[in-house]
Amino acid sequence: MFEKKYIFRLNEKLTRDEVLETVGNKFYHDGIVTTGFVKAIQQREKDFPTGMILEKGTNIAISHTDDKYVIKDRIAIIIADNPVIFKSIENGENDIKCNIFFVMALTKENKNEILSAMADLFENYEDILKKFPLMTDEEILDILL
Template sequence: MALIEENLILLDIQATDRNDALSQIAEHLHKDGFVKASYRDAIINREANFSTGLQTATIGVAIPHTDAEHVNTAKIAVARLQQPVTFQQMGDGQPVAVEMIFMLALKEPHAQLTMLQNLMTMFQNTEVMSQLIHAKTSAAVLAILNENNIN
């Protein structure tokens, strides 16, 4: 079963700040039953304590995730923001203007590690990141992700 579905790719959402963006994406996962009601608060709390922002050569991204106990079915939601919101950089806490969020709702620690490694590889590819930021449809984003082992 695919981790990313076309209906979990949200393009050009409007968010006032980091928590608003996280809430919108988490609610999308919740309404489809992939995560428990506790997931939204868990993801916001974890992001406040363990930042997941990352400045790539192309754009700022974030990879929020939380404990498997909040997940019903393993999925990944992807959101492209209309305007960047500020996250803190992994490691040093510096501000990052995030344009894309890859929200992981995974149940297996091993799967999470593998997915993080695949995402990091993709983030280093400036051509792929440019394609993602300019893709016109969710289907186009999904095809790019599949080509880069994000599935």
């Protein structure tokens, strides 16, 4: 599900769509998703925003799209030096500046189980999530695997 090559550390300032394109193209070239994934995830983020503020104030987003574009389950972790703007999951209007977010390619068989596990991560491990920018990729994977 999680692999080191899908932990992206972004130094440059990018838009939400640019980041989704970068991750989606990597997934496509690695045989994780089919063509259409990038456009579908960008459109879904516009139609159903995923930016949220967790209980202790951490801003995150969990971008995903229809499983018809997914070949294998994978989750990318993006850690951005410059916040990437996502719209709020609550009202679709407020900007949420995210330094940590996830791009998920989930098959139908595993989608509900994985989303539940991710919700548990956000709810119970927010303090650790906040430390991701200071951690090595290996430390992050040790926590998630």
